[in-house]
Amino acid sequence: MRLWRTVLLLLLAALVAALAWHWLAADPGYVQVRLRGTTLETSVVVAIAGLLLAWAVLGIGWRLLRWPFRAWGRSIKRRGRERLAAGLTAFAEGDYAQAERDLARAAAHEAFRAPALLVAARAAYERGAPERAAQALDDVGARGLRAADATRARFLVESGRHADALALLKPKAATNDLSLRGWRLLAEAALAQGDTQAALDALPALARSQSLTADTQAALETRVLAAALAAAPDATRLNALWGGASRAQRKRPELVAAFARRSAALGQVLAAMDEIESAQRREWSDAIATAYGELGAAEAGARLRKAEAWLALAPNSAPLLTALGRLYAQQAQYGKAEEALERALRLAPLPAAWEALGDCRTGEGDHAGAATAYANALRCARGDATVALTPLLARGPIDTRPIAFEERSEHGVPRLPAA
Structure with missing residues (x-):
């Protein structure tokens, strides 16, 4: 199809040329140019051809005159790219001093100024020179203003100055003048400062951009909400x-x-x-x-009955057993509460189970045992070894060794114990 179209166009051009030649042959026209006593006479066809030739000669001459300057400009851009590449490589390798030097040279070229200064600011910050980092960000200019603001906010967040980061980003958010990184940093700083409305306001921009993966976006939304x-x-x-x-x-x-x-x-x-x-x-x-x-x-009684029914669904759930222990203790059924919490601790060393056990011992009047249980909750949270709890009445000491329950698959088939 393409070949036939080309052939058709060539035939059409030949037809137009033949008609034009026939038309011009009958009357080729007449052109006369007089300048300071000199007269030039020719036909229209020759005049047009002469003008086209003169235009071509002038174009070639202009290109020849510009060639040294264009070659020089290409050489400068090539060196700028090389310095930018070297600076980025040094930054990735952790050689921040060399990265600063290469990127400062690359920033001398206007085309690479903004990205070079942004990375140079990061390199200076990593070296422990926040003053140079701030100066580099100030020099970025209007082309990289949003990226520079996001980088400043990132430095503030990383140094724990969430209030300052929020003060920097919120006015920009009000005018919708934040980069995508800026919106994410706004959410992080707002969460740290307890400004949940600002964090909520940052979510739509991130969702529209689809700059985060679905899992990361969902995790951020979950934290904010x-x-x-x-x-x-x-x-x-x-x-x-x-x-x-x-x-x-x-x-x-x-x-x-x-x-x-x-x-x-x-x-x-x-x-x-x-x-x-x-x-x-x-x-x-x-x-x-x-x-x-x-x-x-x-409604502790109603919740207790529901939680007892859930045991048939999740007999190995330490959190459920801990919740049962809390509910039994709220009903002053301390014996059942300790049994549930003991089972929970056999399954998993949960600080919440030890804390609930402390509440249970407090209700029973065993203040020494409660103090031990509360201390065990702290030890468990830190990952330290717990202390054995003093027996209560005829009950033996709590054994926190794992116990085995029958496990079934989602189809109800019993699973063999792990080897």
Whole structure:
């Protein structure tokens, strides 16, 4: 098809040329040019051909005149690229002093100025020279202003100055003048400062850009929403946040637990129980089971019955057993509470189980045992060895060695114990 189109165009051009020649042959025209007593006479065809030839000669001459300057410019750009590449390589290798030198030379070329100074600022910061890093960022100019602001914020966040980073980024966010890194740093700084609204405002820009992987974006959203739920000042704000979350977000165990805890703290225990029980019906989660035992004393009897029923679903869940222990203790059933917590500690050394055991011993009046249990909770959190707990009445000492339960697959088939 392409060949036929080319042939057709050539035939058409030949036809036009033949017609034009026939038309000009009948009357080739006449051109006369007089300049200072000199007269030039020729036909229109020759005049046009002469003009085209003169234009071609002038074009070639201009290119020849520009060639040395263009070659010089190409040489300068090539050296700039080489210096930029050398600086980036030195930075990646950790040779920050050499990186600074190479990048400073590369920054002398306007085309490479912004990226060279941005990396040079990072190299200076890594060397422990924040003054030079700040100067490099100041010299970036308007072309790299958003990147320079993000780099400044990154330095502040890494040094723990989250309030300063937030003060730098929030005005830029108000005018939508932040880079994608700036939006992410704004979320991190806002979370560190407890400004959950600023962190929430940063999420849509990151979601639209799709600059993060799906898992990373989901993890950031979960952290921000969990913090916002935990900091909700009243039930109206809490329900607005929960209602504004997507269906997928409302299924995440961390968010269900955060909503339930805050809802219970605001006096909406039934709403908290409903969300947790619905989530556990969809898919079992130890994190949600833990939250179920931390909703306070309200509706403890109903929650205890539900948690006992869950044992058939997750007999090896140490968080569920810990929640059971808390609920038994709230009902003053200290014997059952200790049995559940003992089983939990055999399965996993959870600080929360030791803490609940301390609460249980406090209720029983064993203050020395409670002090030991609380101390064990701290030791367990630090990864240190725990101390044996003094026996209570006729009960033997708590044995925290692992015990075995029958494990079944998702199809109900028993699994063989691991070798």
